[in-house]
Amino acid sequence: MIRSRTFGFVTLGLIGLYVIVPMYATVQFSLEGGFHGRLSFAAYSQGLSQPGLGSSIVTSIEVAFGAMALTLALLVPTIIFVNLRRPRWRTVLEAVSLLPLGVPPIVIIVGVLGVYNSLPNWIIASPVILVLLYVVLALPYSYRAIDAGVRSIDLHTLVEAGRSMGAGWIKLFSRVLFPNLRSGILAASFLVVALSLGEYAVASLLLPTQPTFPVFLASVETSGVYLSVALSVIALAVTWGLLAAISIFGSGRRRSSAAVTGAAAPEGPPAGIAVASASAEVVS
Amino acid sequence: MSTTEADMTAVTRAVAMVQQVQRRAASTGLELVKCRRSFDKVQALDGFSISVAPGELVALLGPSGCGKTTALRAVAGLEQLDEGEVLVGGEDVTKLPAHRRNLGMVFQAYSLFPNMNALDNVAFGLEVRKVNAAQRRARAGELLDLVGLTGLAERFPYELSGGQQQRVALARALCAEPRLLLLDEPLSALDAKVRAQLRDEIRRIQLEFGITTLFVTHDQEEALSLSDRVGVMRKGRLEQLGTPAEVYSQPATDFVAQFVGSVSRLPGEIVSPGTVAVLGSRLAVPNAASAELATGTAVDVLVRPESIRIRPSPAGPAVVVRASFFGASVRVVAVLPGGVEVASTISAADSYALPAGARADIELLDEALFVVGRQLTP
Numbered sequence: 001m002i003r004s005r006t007f008g009f010v011t012l013g014l015i016g017l018y019v020i021v022p023m024y025a026t027v028q029f030s031l032e033g034g035f036h037g038r039l040s041f042a043a044y045s046q047g048l049s050q051p052g053l054g055s056s057i058v059t060s061i062e063v064a065f066g067a068m069a070l071t072l073a074l075l076v077p078t079i080i081f082v083n084l085r086r087p088r089w090r091t092v093l094e095a096v097s098l099l100p101l102g103v104p105p106i107v108i109i110v111g112v113l114g115v116y117n118s119l120p121n122w123i124i125a126s127p128v129i130l131v132l133l134y135v136v137l138a139l140p141y142s143y144r145a146i147d148a149g150v151r152s153i154d155l156h157t158l159v160e161a162g163r164s165m166g167a168g169w170i171k172l173f174s175r176v177l178f179p180n181l182r183s184g185i186l187a188a189s190f191l192v193v194a195l196s197l198g199e200y201a202v203a204s205l206l207l208p209t210q211p212t213f214p215v216f217l218a219s220v221e222t223s224g225v226y227l228s229v230a231l232s233v234i235a236l237a238v239t240w241g242l243l244a245a246i247s248i249f250g251s252g253r254r255r256s257s258a259a260v261t262g263a264a265a266p267e268g269p270p271a272g273i274a275v276a277s278a279s280a281e282v283v284s
Numbered sequence: 285m286s287t288t289e290a291d292m293t294a295v296t297r298a299v300a301m302v303q304q305v306q307r308r309a310a311s312t313g314l315e316l317v318k319c320r321r322s323f324d325k326v327q328a329l330d331g332f333s334i335s336v337a338p339g340e341l342v343a344l345l346g347p348s349g350c351g352k353t354t355a356l357r358a359v360a361g362l363e364q365l366d367e368g369e370v371l372v373g374g375e376d377v378t379k380l381p382a383h384r385r386n387l388g389m390v391f392q393a394y395s396l397f398p399n400m401n402a403l404d405n406v407a408f409g410l411e412v413r414k415v416n417a418a419q420r421r422a423r424a425g426e427l428l429d430l431v432g433l434t435g436l437a438e439r440f441p442y443e444l445s446g447g448q449q450q451r452v453a454l455a456r457a458l459c460a461e462p463r464l465l466l467l468d469e470p471l472s473a474l475d476a477k478v479r480a481q482l483r484d485e486i487r488r489i490q491l492e493f494g495i496t497t498l499f500v501t502h503d504q505e506e507a508l509s510l511s512d513r514v515g516v517m518r519k520g521r522l523e524q525l526g527t528p529a530e531v532y533s534q535p536a537t538d539f540v541a542q543f544v545g546s547v548s549r550l551p552g553e554i555v556s557p558g559t560v561a562v563l564g565s566r567l568a569v570p571n572a573a574s575a576e577l578a579t580g581t582a583v584d585v586l587v588r589p590e591s592i593r594i595r596p597s598p599a600g601p602a603v604v605v606r607a608s609f610f611g612a613s614v615r616v617v618a619v620l621p622g623g624v625e626v627a628s629t630i631s632a633a634d635s636y637a638l639p640a641g642a643r644a645d646i647e648l649l650d651e652a653l654f655v656v657g658r659q660l661t662p
Contacts, residue, residue: 154393154394157391157393157394157395158395160360160362160382160395161389161391161395161453163361163362163381163382163383164360164361164362164382164383164385164387164388164389164457164466165383165388165408165412165457165460166383166409166412166413167383167408167412171412175397175408175411176397180398180399
């Protein structure tokens, strides 16, 4: 027992070091600012005063949450339907969801430009185009996260039990399915948001006129290494903040639901915390 | 107990019986008419018809794949029929979606909503019907008391045992006052002792509510002990519908005779129309279809273990091969010359004289259960 606990602490410590040491080094480097040992927020002040920073962050957040909403709206009902009514389609859906991994982003961009060319300007010349594309790019991860959530519950029985008690689909989804799929849905949300916040290649090629935060970051990179590292730290903080907000939103709903019934919710960490940590690393 | 107290008890019982009859009369009947449903090449229901009277508990009994669960799901609206009708209280609900049928169902798998505690699970049907929170909590609390789960209202499903979860599921199914109660093998995942307890609870509650109930099971003991009538199914059809005693003692077909209870299949011969000779005895042929068989026809005679007496006899023709202990009784299996197995139920005390290898006499005590013409192999 003691040995296994020690092993656990050691493993956790090593993983912590693996994550924390590079972050600590990054933050320290950004604070040095080239003042030979003196720590300073000069790089941060310079970064925050850069024109275009605010708008790029807003664009990134809009795109990230747009992609998240569209992903959930498309995938959750589809995966539930396929698992309930067309289980044989799962193989096809899984294969399709993997396609974005097999096709290089540049090929996707060229294809998108060709196909979407006929679409109105409010789609192809706005962040909407990025939303559409990020939904596709995140598909391999978001599909698996939601599918794993759906398969971890006895979907058929829960749906049939709810239906037999008079629940329509909206009631069934809001009171039975969503709460029990919360961890899968949160995990998919984290992944889509993290991917959207960190993606550079597609954003720089498809929407150069309205840069997202990674595109903005690349554009100021030439202004100084300390500035770009400070902005990376800001990016990390923003990403962590957003993912924490999603996590708190998810677990907050759970707590309020339990409070109505006057009962304590089942113990356990808020769903998706681990994924949030991993996703933040992807972005940084 | 004084005479007055005895009278009061009798009056109380009589009032309870009258109330039960009234509840039955007020509840809803169920009818399935010529139902057909196939899955790919499998015909799950093949012209299946059944009628359940208001307040009655009918068990559908049959082997796996006989269509009993499909029939239940068709009533619930969870399975669409290819042909046929489902009538609830005379109303045709065949095309009505499941959530508009107002039926209560308990599933084989634990089906409680994991995100809700026991009280919220039970109250869910009322929540759907927009009953206010105070009323539905009060009603759900009553139902939990009824199923013996007082004090466990705040527990989540993972904090309850399998038996407790099925009790909550039963309370949940009844909470919104459904027209019918549908039970899809609700006891099959439970251990034997809990299963027996819950079986009695289900019957008690069903009688108390007077609710028309369709109960699907593959366990004949459950079906015979719980129901007003038993429907034995085979290959999507109803082989026989009758009281437990009828199904057990007067099977309509060879299949029912063998599926319900256990039988010994003994070789016999029709010696005159309506009479069969078997093991040196002459018995009346009980089933009409075989009563017309011609003299000299080789038949199989099906006999219940309790209709066979086995006695130790050093010169007897049978040899005891095994005995199964059931507490008060023992089932002894002996082999006759020619390899025919005969099973007899005797008292535990008598079984000591019949160890494996002992020779014995076999005697038929009662009439045959069923006689069927022996199929000639080509």
